[in-house]
Amino acid sequence: MSSAISERTALIVVDVQPDFMPGGALACHEGDAIVPGIDRLLRMRRFRHVVATQDWHPPGHASFASAHPGTQPFQQITLHGQPQTLWPDHCVQGTPGAALHPGIDWSAADLILRKGSDPQVDSYSGFRENHGPRGTRPATGLAGWLRERGVEDVLVCGLARNVCVLWTAQDAVVAGFKAGLLWELSRPVTPAGDDPTRAALAAQGIALARLDD
Template sequence: MQNHTALILVDVQPDFMPGGALACHQGDAIVPGIDHLLRRRLFKQNVATQDWHPRGHISFASMHAGMAPFQQISLHGYPQTLWPNHCVQGTPGAALHPDIDWSLVDLILRKGNDPDVDSYSGFRENHGPEGARPSTGLAGWLRERGVSEVYIAGLARDVCVLWTAQDALALGFRTHVLWDLTRPVTPDSDANTRAALEAAGIGIVEAASQLA
């Protein structure tokens, strides 16, 4: 792998695993492959994002009377899916998955810690009350280290991985999604996710074969 590449691991946390508060379909299946990929040290930089919500986060359905998880509201003028309470700061479900050697990661970026703004992408928060999507600083951090190309894995394929990939491309990075090292909230979304990636020109890579 060239020295201008970075691996971005999105929200590989227990709350997104089977049995977790916001379980992704077969989310635990990607853990061994991600740990193996990190240990191979193929990338110049390795980054992990970590969903890190305060209690009472505005995206939690429990904060909206009469609303249930996965229903939508309008928030700051944009559609907002309401989620089960998940990845609450300091809880076991918010930790990075214990079966991955995170000492091999160069940066752990916590996101979603503004109580009034959701944050799917590793690069930019969702729209806030001012209408903008504030930067997390990740793009600048990568550019300072000579990174121009990113490979993205993690959870969930149809939400935070997708938004991270779309933002990476929009911010000027050559972008690939490691499809076999991602999983969706529901596989019903996979056709739409793949179509969105292909339409944007984002590479869809099978790590098991193409990074072998």
């Protein structure tokens, strides 16, 4: 990545929170490895607009296995007519695991977008809830916020690469933005998710961006 980034490019940092780090409630593979690189990138102030998303679930959220007696984490059920993976309790509002990672200087972020706060609906993407009435996916307002600031391109990084990062990049394209995923500044839940992620990105023309591009 060159030292000069277009003012029409925004950086979206997805869910870099302690609960997604090794030892956290829903640890991603090597999730902590991206923290120093993201911190350096934000301190360089290359982007006029930086968005940080923050998973922010109320206790007893419908995506938690603990909310469905007899189920186990990572089991898939049908919820409101839609497929839902059940997760360990994670990123519960106000807990240390839900905080933005303290190893990153977040002062460059001009928008912190909390998602997943509807107790009945999960929210992977920074742009839309997972589902809503009659199968719709309600918007978070992020697309409009970016457009009003003249943003045309977005670069996405964070956790987890094969879930919230991927969905955010895909929804950016659907919303009309050109999107790239900073591969080295993201990590999957497990490495098994990487090949399907690459295929999904290629199918939508989402670039695998590198810091030295």
